[in-house]
Amino acid sequence: MSNASAGAAGKTRKKPIVRPMSPHLQVWRWHVTMLGSILHRASGVALYVGAFAIVGWLAALAAGPAVYAQFLVCASSPLGLLIWFGLSAAAFYHLASGLRHLLWDTGAGLSPKTASTLSTLSIWFAVIATVAFWAALFASGKVVL
Numbered sequence: 452m453s454n455a456s457a458g459a460a461g462k463t464r465k466k467p468i469v470r471p472m473s474p475h476l477q478v479w480r481w482h483v484t485m486l487g488s489i490l491h492r493a494s495g496v497a498l499y500v501g502a503f504a505i506v507g508w509l510a511a512l513a514a515g516p517a518v519y520a521q522f523l524v525c526a527s528s529p530l531g532l533l534i535w536f537g538l539s540a541a542a543f544y545h546l547a548s549g550l551r552h553l554l555w556d557t558g559a560g561l562s563p564k565t566a567s568t569l570s571t572l573s574i575w576f577a578v579i580a581t582v583a584f585w586a587a588l589f590a591s592g593k594v595v596l
Contacts, residue, residue, distance in 0.1 A: 484563075487570035491548040497541035504534065529596065539584055544577035 479485070511522035525531050551569045554560050560569050588594040 483567050483570045483574075487548060487551070487573055490544055490574070491552070494541040494545040494548070497538065498545055501534075501538040501541065504538065527594070532594070532596070536581070536585060540577055540581040543580040543584070544573065547573040547576040547580075 508522060508526070511519045526535065551560070551573050554569070555566075560566060585594075
């Protein structure tokens with residue numbers, strides 16, 4: 452129950468309530484730490500979805516040689532390789548970005564310049580690690596187009 456009198460409900464307030472406005476993308480200028488945050492979330496979602504591909508691989512392995520052979524045909528197709536490439540890029544980025552967040556949790560690297568540098572390094576690490584990983588796979592001869 453309210454302690455307000457019955458007559459107070461009809462009265463208007465003299466001072467408007469000042470509430471903070473929500474920032475939106477049209478107001479904020481893009482910077483690399485924003486991109487890093489968005490990519491960290493997107494890579495987490497991609498890895499969550501990609502976990503189903505790994506479960507599919509394990510299920511095909513358990514189902515027997517014929518089903519596993521069919522899975523390998525799908526996984527080694529150009530579309531399958533593109534999906535695996537994307538999942539490995541997401542894994543490398545999420546690893547680097549997670550380490551960046553772990554560093555931030557200690558209170559280090561929070562200045563704008565250092566945060567931008569760490570975000571840039573996370574992105575470059577993911578690019579270089581993904582390319583190196585797939586170059587090694589193709590060089591081994593185990594993966595072909």
